[in-house]
Amino acid sequence: MAAFLHRNFPRFHPFRMILHVDMDAFYASIEERDDPSLLGRPVIVGGSAEGRGVVAAANYEARKFGVHSAMAAARARRLCPHAVFIKPRIDDYASVSRQMRDIFEQFTPLVEPLSLDEAFLDVTGSESLWGASADIGRQIKQRIRAELKLTASVGVATTKFVAKIASALKKPDGFIVVESGEVQAFLDPLPVERLWGVGKVTSRVFDRLNIHTIGQLRQTPLATLSKLFGASGEHYWRLAHGIDGRPVVPGREAKSISSETTFAEDLADKEILRVWLVELVEQVARRLRRHEIKGRTAELKVRFADFQTITRSMTLAKPTSITQELLEAGMELLTKRLPVHHRPIRLLGFGVSKLDRSGKSQQSLFDRPDRDRQQELDRVADQIIEKFGKLAIRRGAGLDKNGE
Known part of the structure; x- marks a missing residue:
């Protein structure tokens, strides 16, 4: 891979230059910092030492034992019994993510966040100010290390x-530049599983066809x-031919607020999926309340193992930021609105749209008797989390297996 490391790029290019910045073991690295x-110990963020819940993230020491995100905590405990389990501090991670975004936007306004810990940057128009794209990439890495005490690939x-x-091949602290004329030489030796959308099932089909590398796939006729x-x-x-014309789409005023996670392994276990949904709903609800926003439509996003992506939504009785109301809607969508027989799930997301930024709270004849109590519970929970961190409070799924 040395052939693709930084060279002295010309300052201007007749094509777009894109950076993908991906933080290294983001949640766990913040905990270590x-x-x-x-430091030096296996760290697992999410789940518990007693084996409850699921792993949200693991540092590289824990990964050596086979631990990865979306794994049941009980299994992670068996693989790495001496690991340190830490409850996630999503709000703290989001705060660091905003600091990262501030660094990115000092180099280019064309920033497309993918999640809290990664983003695409189009730096084509920034080279006259900051130097070649590779130099910009190095400056961003250095700024993240100096200001946030973290590493990025x-x-x-x-x-x-x-x-x-390229950002994934030399983790952690990786840096790879692929010039326009070397794309095929870069891609060809890589395993076909590196392609977006190639999961376990597709990989087995390629294996039967004796297609193991991207180069072998590239030589396969399109008709086949x-x-x-x-x-x-x-x-x-x-x-496989290096063709991807998608532009970097910078963030705009949000028309929805959402959170999603991609699992290291496709999930079919309904209970684990329910636990993850609780986590996603809590993140979204806290963000709504923090910004004094309410949403009228609850939305579930699911990407299956075959890369098919679907969304399901439902309109609520009135705009809300109450965690329990959003959780009930999310569970309804997860347990009753998906196809009865579907493939395992590789990505799960929850969000709300039709946002109300007025900050007003309108009463209606249809308000549930316990609505005020739920709002007060959320208010107290938010205060506890803000003061003591997420470790101080934890919501159970609170619903039966039918989502009711």
């Missing part, structure tokens, strides 16, 4: 797809791939 006694390329792969995979066949073919 804030508590130096954790950066991929630099002419497309989102290639930049994202389309016959085998339908519309996804062209998707694989285009990526």
Whole structure:
């Protein structure tokens, strides 16, 4: 991979230059930074030492034992019994993420966040101010290290797809630049599983066809791939040829507030999915209340193992930021609105739209008797979390297996 490390790029390019910045073990690294006694020890964020819940993140020491996100905490405990389990502090992680965003926007306004810990940056128009795209990538890494005391891995390329792969290959603290004329040489040796959308099932099909690398896939006729995979066949073919014309889309005023997570392994366990949904709903509800916003439509986003993505939504009786009301809607969507027989899930997201920023609280004849009590519970919970961190309070799923 040395051939693709930083070279002296010309200052101007006739094509887009895109950075993918991906923080290294983000949640766990923040915990290590804030508590130096954790350094050198396996750290698992999420779940508990007693084996309850699921893993949200793991540092590299824990990953050596096979621990990864979305794994049941009980299994993580068996794999790494001496690990330190820490409750997530999502609000703290979000605060660090905003600091990262501030650094990015000093170099370019074209920033597209993907999650709290990663983003695409289009730096094509920034080279006249900050130097070549590779130099910008290095400056961003240095700023993150100096100001946040964290490390990031950066991929630099002419497309989102290639930049994202490049950022992942030398983690942690990685830095890879792929020049426009070397895209195929960069992609060809990589395993076909590096392509977006190639999961376990698709990988087994490729294995039967003796297609193990992106280069081998690239030599496969498009007609053959389309016959085998339908519309996804062209998707694989285009990526194998380094074709990805998607622009970096900077953030705009939010029309919705949402949170989502991609699992390291596809999940079919309904109870684990319910636990993750509780976490996502709590994040969204706290953000709504923090910004004095309410939402009228609850939305569930699901991406299955075959990369099919669907959304399900429902309109609420009135705009709300009450956690319990949003949780009830989310559970309804998860347990009753998905196909009866569906593939395992690789991504789960929850959000609200049709936002009301008026800050007013209108009463109605349909208000539930316990609504004031739920609002007070949320207010107290928010205060406790703000003062003592998320470790101080934890919401159970609170619903039966039918979501009721």
